[in-house]
Amino acid sequence: MKAALDYFFNAYSAKFSLEHAWRELRHDQKWSSTYLPKDVGKKKRKQVLEVDTEDEVGGPEGRPVGVKAAKASTKRKKSGKEEELSELQAIMEVKQKLSKLKLFDRLLAKKDPLNETETSLKLKFMSEML
Template identity: 55%
Template sequence: MLQKWSPKEDIILIGAWLNTSKDPIVSNEQKGGAFWKRIVEYYNASPLLVGTIPRELGPCKQRWSRINDHVSKFCGCYDRALRQQRSGQNDDHVMKAALDSFFTIMNLKFTMDHCWKELRYDQKWCSLVQGKDTVKEKRKVVDIDGEEAAVGEPEARPPGVKAAKAALKKKMNGREQELSNLHGALEIKEKLSRQKLLDRLFA
């Protein structure tokens, strides 16, 4: 008998996938089998799952595939609904339109809103969904009535080392210019004071 997945288990699986894929030490040097073995180990080690039956690699991989597919399609539906939002419509209207679009495409209700909330702005997940093989152009998530929709806005990416150094240098250059201007003004003031003193002595 198949063991049904609960929302809590979905969140833990998503966390396991994200943490394993973002590992700065192993990074992209992970083969598929080893990658998923680590995800399953991470998942089963969660203290939130104490007392539950451990999951095996196959079911974890299948569940992630389903989550990934459904959430990426829903992101496209939601993005399209946002772009079509009319004046006076609130977030509830956008969500309803997105859910309706998803149902039209998949012929089933979207029941993974808990997964969507976890993934929709995650930079790593969004970059993979948008396509590994696209350099100039983002891969669109879903096609609805001939119109393509992309994944929502990802997390803001922190500046790189070079960009940070350049910004700091620019800031320092600005301060040096201010100091230079200040020194110039002080020199002029000092000259004027000396001139006034000389004038008084001659007088």
């Protein structure tokens, strides 16, 4: 104990003033685990296996994108070409829906009996709408 007090005084150039608290808490369960040998407890980090980087074609991999950075990148405004592409895709989807609706209307308006393909197409359109 005297050696520990001398070491503290040399390291911090002040007398250890909490000896009474140390004596009270030294056998407490919370503090007893800190004095176990290092290889007895669980390790917090897993050991990383070393991989030969000489065989790889590309350069070293960078860090993965974090959660906050990924969210921020989705919130940023898209560049001009990406915005035009998304607009074109939306227009194409609307055109496809309209063409399906027109075909469905034609099938419903048809007075002659429907053949098998027309009937299956009509049922398919009905299931898509619901």
